[in-house]
Each structure stands twice: as C-alpha cells, then as structure tokens.
Amino acid sequence: MVKVWEKPESLTDKVMHYCPGCTHGIIHKITAEVMDELGIRDKTIGVAPVGCSVLAYNYFNCDMQQAAHGRAPAVATGIKRVNPDNAVFTYQGDGDLASIGAAEIVHAAARGEKITTVFVNNAIYGMTGGQMAPTSLEKQVTTTSPYGRDLDHAGHPIKVSEMLSTLPGAVYIERVSVHDVPHILKAKKAIKKAFEYQLEGKGFTLVEVLSTCPTNWGIDPVESLDWLKDNMLPYYPLGNFRSPEKEGK
C-alpha cells in the first residue's frame, strides 16, 4: 500500500477532544502541515488561548505556552521579544480574541509584532456552552441572546480582519474558511504565507478562519458547513485585506 498522506510531525499523537464536526481539528492540521513544510517545528513556539482550543498545547508538537483569557498576543510578544529568531504564533477563538482580548490583539497588530495569529471565528462561545460572541451574527440565537442577537441591544458583530487591516503594523490579514476542501487548501496557503511573512520579519500577520460549532449552533456537522456558507460568508467576506505586496513592503 502506498502512503499518500500522513499526519504532520508538528501534531502529537493525542486524540483531540473537539466535538464531532468542529473544524478546529482541520485548522490544527493545516497549521501543523505549514510548520512541517517550512521546517520550523524546532523553532516554533505556539500560544494556546482560553476556550475550546485551550488544550492546543497537547496537540501541537512544538514548544507551547498557555495564556490567560485574551492575553495570547501579549504572551507571544514577550516570547518573540526574547527570542526574535523563533517563529511565534497564537491560536485564538473569537471570544478570546475579539472580546476579552480585543486590546491585546489590536496593540500587537499596531506594534507590528512579528507574530502570526490563527483566529478561529465560529460566531459563538464554544467551551462555555454557546453564549453570544462579539462575532455572533444578527438574529443569531445563543444562550445569552435567546431571542436572537438584537443589534440595537447588543451591537454589531465585529469584523476583526477589516478592523485590524486599518493598522499599518498588520502586514498580512486574510479571511479564509474551512467549509469545503478547496477552501481548506486556500486556508492552508494563507497560514503558510502568514508564517513566511513573520519569518521575513515583516510585521504582524493574522489569518481569520471561519469555523463551525455544530454543538452550540444546535445543528448537525453537515448542516453546519452549509450554515457557515449561507450565514457567515455574506457578513464575513473571504479574501485578503492586507499583504506586503499590496502595501509595497
């Protein structure tokens, strides 16, 4: 039998705890594949967030630090400033990054901190049981928006990529999705680019990955992929918001 694909070295053998149909596993895998392809596993330090991916340090087979809720970009800043030759990435969900850690991500981007952020946006708080996130869509029902998110009451969902792309220190910002294979491949390409720009010392890089949460959305995994496509893509358009090429850097 010919082996055509194998688990990346940058993932451990541990069985992931993610719910069936959750796309964290895919995003972990493509991030790990990027580390393998760039040959940087030995010099990479990842920062795990608080939330569903809090245990990311069990899955990524590289040095890892676990950060307090929202503080991953600050922790990554400390690591990168001490070891500028290391590749440093944060892996954060939308509650972590867009809510409690909004200041940390904005200022890491503003400083042009030479780190890469993989930002997983599934429009809901997963680990705490499906509360409204800053990225929850209008009319989206969650445990803390039981009548649907009312913009007049709860405000508007935050478009993180658009917001951060206004900052000159953010050299590469791209929004991707993992709802089907072509998009997964595009997502991987974007994450790879982000790491490459970091290694070139260009500045802050972030890839926002639209992701699913079948458990807290209350729909099955296959329907979740459609829900993402039908509801998230119109509000969170895919594409590149900032790149060194565009800015002539």
Added chain:
Amino acid sequence: MGKTLMKGNEAIGEAAIKAGCRYFFGYPITPQNEIPAYLARRLPKENGVFLQAESEVSAINMVYGASGAGARVMTSSSSPGISLKTEGISYIAGAQLPCVIVNIVRGGPGLGGIQPAQSDYFQAVKGGGHGDYRVVVLAPSTVQELVDLTMDAFEIADYYRNPVMILGDGILGQMMEPVEFKPLNKRDSKEKTWATTGMKDREQNVINSLHMDPEGLENHNIDLQEKYAEITDKEAKSESYKTEDADIVITAYGTTSRICRTAIDQLREEGIKVGMIRPITLWPFPADAFEDVIDSASKFLTVEMSLGQMVEDVKLAVDGRKPVEFYGRTGGMIPSVEEVKEKVKELVGGEK
C-alpha cells in the same frame, strides 16, 4: 566601586540591569514612572528590550511570555496597576515562572491618590489574585536596599521559579540617597531547561497553569505548598533594632521603619525601653524574630501606613502571648515621629 547619588526608582532600574535583567514590560502610573523611563533609556544600550505595553494586564502577560522563554524579566507599577496585574501574577505563580514585580505603593482603595502608602500589604502577601499561591515579598527601607533587594529578587525568583515582589512606596521611589552596586549574590539555580526556546533536540516544553483533573491540580498545589514551606524556612529575613532589653517592640517595614527608628532613638533618650523588628521579607513573614523577644517584651506595637494590615501577621507571630497594639495613618498620610512616640508613651503609661 564608589557610591552614586540616585533616586530610588532609578536605582531599582539600574539594579535590575546589574542583576542581568534585559527585558522590561510596563505601563505608566505615578509614583513609579522613573523606573520605566530609566529602563527605556538604559536597556537598548544593554541589548535589552524596554516595551511600553497598552495596559498593565498586557504588560504582566508579556512578562509571562518572556519569562517562559527563559529571560530575566521585570515589570513595575503602583497599586491600581498591580490590581490589574494580579490576574497575570496568579498565572505566573501557577506556571512557576520567575520574574520580578515592583510595586511602588500609593494610597487606595480605587484610584486613591498618588502619595505613599503601605495599604497593599494584604494584596501583596495574601495573594491578590485567585488560587492558593504565594509571591515572595521584599520590603526595602533605603535606596541602598532597593538596589540590594532588587538584585536578590532576581536570584530568588530563578532559584524557586516564583514571582518576587519589591514592595516599596512613593517616598522610597522618589527619595535620593547614595548607593553602591555590589556584585550579584549568585545562587545555584538550575538551568532553565523548561523554557520555551524551540524544541531542537528535546521533547516539547509547555508553560501552563491549567490542570483539568482535580486530583492533578490538588497535587500541583501541594507541590507549590512544599516550595512555599521551603521558602518560609530559608528566606524569612528581618532586622532587629534595640530589641535586646526592649519592653515595647515595634514592628514596622519600609519607610515607616525609618520613622520608628528615629522615634525609638528619642524615646530611649527619655529612658523608655523600646526596640523594633523590621521585616525585610513580608512573605515569608519573619515570625521567628518574635520568638527572641516574646518573653522579654511586655507589649508589641505595629506601625503602618495603612489602617492595620501587617498587624494581623504580627498577631499570628505573637499568637496571643502578649498584647499587640496598632498605630497607622493611611491615604497618603505619613505617621510622624511624634505620633509614634505618643503612641508608645500611651502604651507604657497604660501599663502603670
């Protein structure tokens, strides 16, 4: 090496550099701003990094990252800023990372004021953040001690893999005194094989404070307590002043101890036998020093720039065997020599 006249806050900055600290993350707050300003000037010249964070919360988490990456790192702040840092301090203690945190205390609660105080004692020595953790707390009383204890703090932090706090106040930070930078009193600390520097030829290193299994977390806490017991056993430090024949034994630290020392000298001239135990470590609290005087002293008096925080630890040390009285001012008010003398005389008089 000769003596240099230095402002307390700047002396802390230079001491950190002399101790090998090359990374500082902070956020401005009065009355400690000369520390970051000094390090902003000095660290780039030492191939180090000074970075002004967007908040105290961010600054302490930068410290966490830098310490996890193996660096000697420091942050400094003042009371309301330290409150913001307590989240990070709990994580740093949980993950057993070494770092030095300077608190140049001002009056509180809330925004309080900008004048010196000692009202962060509880926060410093009892935790402040969540969980069963301890931070080593050092209490300098002179600019020279700011230097010596800051340098020691880095060695203690690395040796025990634990955060160490320098608890000063606005007076110490702002005053100028001659100081001498002595060689670093090096400890035999283990190599930082746990640091996240890239795997290279070893297994993955993980810096973490999450323990989902309650039994695992209990065991982690028990391990921490064993470390804290060792620190209590080995690191408790105090200075005794004229306690040999003292009838009244004052306890005071930092700036307040200087006021009490003058009061003691003057009271002695009047024939009143009074002395002082000056804690240099506030945690671990130097309880043993009280055993030396527990039989000879008739009363204890704690003097603080707070409304009675350290007095609880003095009462624990005395353990009900002798009366413990308290005198304090707060909010940025400083007890005067006269006030301390009056209080001591009241205690002496009360015995008659």
